[in-house]
Amino acid sequence: MEVAEAKSKKAGPRQCSTCNERRAALKRPKTLEQICRECFYAVFEEEIHQVIVENQLFKPGERIAIGASGGKDSTVLAYVLSELNRRHNYGLDLFLLSVDEGITGYRDDSLETVKRNEIQYGLPLKVVSYKDLYGWTMDEIVKMIGLKNNCTFCGVFRRQALDRGAAMLKVDKLATGHNADDIAETVLLNILRGDIARLSRCTSITTGEDGPIPRCKPFKYTYEKEIVMYAYFKRLDYFSTECIYSPNAYRGFAREFIKDLERIRPRAILDIIKSGENFRISTSAKMPEQGTCERCGYISSQKWCKACVLLDGLNRGLPKLGIGRARGLNNGLEKDSKQTNGTKNIQSKQCGTLDF
């Protein structure tokens, strides 16, 4: 892209509003400032550092797993966290943690990206596979159940797989790449589905502190646009193919709505998060009591955890077992996704990358 650099002369007066020297390279959605690449890197990293410090996401000496899918968010997170850890002496032991769902032509490729990241950023990588944990790959599951509800299996399994991987790494916390757009979308989705318990939790920067491995989201206030711009300018190596088993999963109404909003009012994304943080929700409407699964020992409010119920169905050749819902509220939504399979849906990342 050297040619492009050389051609900057035609850009004329668009100077960086921070350094007043270099040519502006992007307009920040958060502040509407025009800013050059170097100042953008600095402010992007500094803001994430501030979020980490103000919210006390990490303590010195902690072991932290970064949930790594090979996608843009987790790739930038791995890069920025290792950078900040060095720069500000966080004193953290960082690890990459990936889940291999066993999806040929998708996860095997994205895992190659994560393996390159392992070398590029010098972070040890742990891969946990569905095959090892559950005895099934997603390819096998889809062969058995078809393309309906496969995302339910995948989502439930992934959540548990990450926890199990984190336990194997003996980490204190799991950091995920959820960005501001993701969180704004989740706030809206929880309103649309009537899930007040999740609505009260989904804007928390740290969750699961009562569970085995707390999770945190250092990108809670980071715009997706800036993450992609950062990855592009820094030439970070990421994987951007959609999952073959949830084609068009990203075509959700809610995501599209967020992007439409961003176009006319970029601050709407942060305003939605702010609304989510300020909702008056009485603490009595909290989560069901947590116990442990009688079968595998994982946290569960029921006798068996969701993964064990689904797995039992698979192993007995009755995969529909456990798909029906115990709770009434979400019924409507799950039905929708069955009916409108392949067409637009209110839920965008049904494949479970948005589990909170």
Place this chain on the structure above:
Amino acid sequence: MKICFLLRVALQFVHEMQHKAQKNFDASRDRSLPVFGVGVAFIDESAIFPVPSHEVDKAIQDMNLIVSNLAPPKKELHVVPIENIYSSDSSDGRSRLKELLDAVSDATGKEDLRLHLRMLCLQKIAFENGYNKLVLGSCTSRIACHVISATVKGQGYSLPADIQYVDSRWEIPVVLPLRDCLAQELNILCRIDSLKTVEVLNGSCSGINGLVSSFITLLQEENPSRECTIVRTAGKLTPFHFNKIPDSLDSDVHLASQRRHKKFNIKPNKSISPESFCPICNSPLNKSDMLSLSSLESCQMSADTFGASCCPSCQFQILPKDSSSMEHFCSILPQPLISRAKDGSCGNQSWLREQIQDCLLSDSGDET
């Protein structure tokens, strides 16, 4: 357009209640249940929208016909131009109003300001004509839109205030009897009961509100219960203490309603601290947003202090950014908004005084 058939159903409903009450009154000797009076208010916004005057005249004529065709007791129709929010002696209300709206650069902010002014106008009509309640025709569909757009504007804290059946933070308490009815249902009801409706051009939604309303329409097409779910979710948020009929209302009325619903007895909760309200949109302010306010000690109202007393959403989408435009903006605001800001900034001290007085004089003790 919508608001009209919504209002039409609300009118029919209130009318039927009144009609029943009248019959009961005529039949019984118990004169302690007086029949309530009903009036209809229409805000003429042609000062803001260039609607051909004959269309407005036609709409008003139709409304007149609908109202006068209802069985007795007779209902008054108040047609009031929106510029009436400026005191009636100032003849330049229309141009001041235009100037005020022109000063708002954000399309959504302009639209929202217009809605706030309309409410102000309705309150004024209700107050001046001695009404005790203001009935709005907001239905589930409309409230679902409000839930999402308030969320998008960062007003999650104040949202529950706007979507309850009762909202008595206003001088005249507002009630929303159609909260649980879908627009489609109301539309059908109007058709099968052949309730005549009136269409008034109210300008199309643009900006955030327009985006939200087409989003909701899309979701509703995908799942016909989506609007209900949205309102139900928001209904689980904790309402404010003013989301019930205040105890201090005309004691006759209160007594009467207590007679009707013997078990229904609301006691005011005196222990709750008072809310502060945004002078523009009247939404309760979140404590964390009020930090900037605490530094303002005097009751003197400058443009700066006015700006600081507004909610973040109004600050962003309605108030001008530079101080000289802000100065001008404040100078053309309708008086009630300015006094709301003044009350707000002095409110805390006076409340404290009241509390202390209560303690000094109180001998019943158990109420606080």
Place this chain on the structure above:
Amino acid sequence: MQLTLEFGGGLELLCNSVKVHNVTVDPQDGEEKLTMKKLLSWVRTNLIKERPEMFMKGDSVRPGVLVLVNDCDWELSGQLDTILEEKDVIVFISTLHGG
């Protein structure tokens, strides 16, 4: 006019999985300059092989697709009105794929 067009973030899948396209696009008859608006409609007709709605909405890119002209955010150069010159490099990146 010679231009280099790059598709990333999954958008390449819409044009036969080819990321970089060296193309020649000329202003339409009667017009002297080529704008982004014209280029987008050219791309839609000539490069996008499937699901054009993933790339465009109305006469602009779909919200969520980032555009850079010579490595500069097109929001700084006037978006659809950006005037293109010989040898410009235009990059389209979708933010909507993957996490």
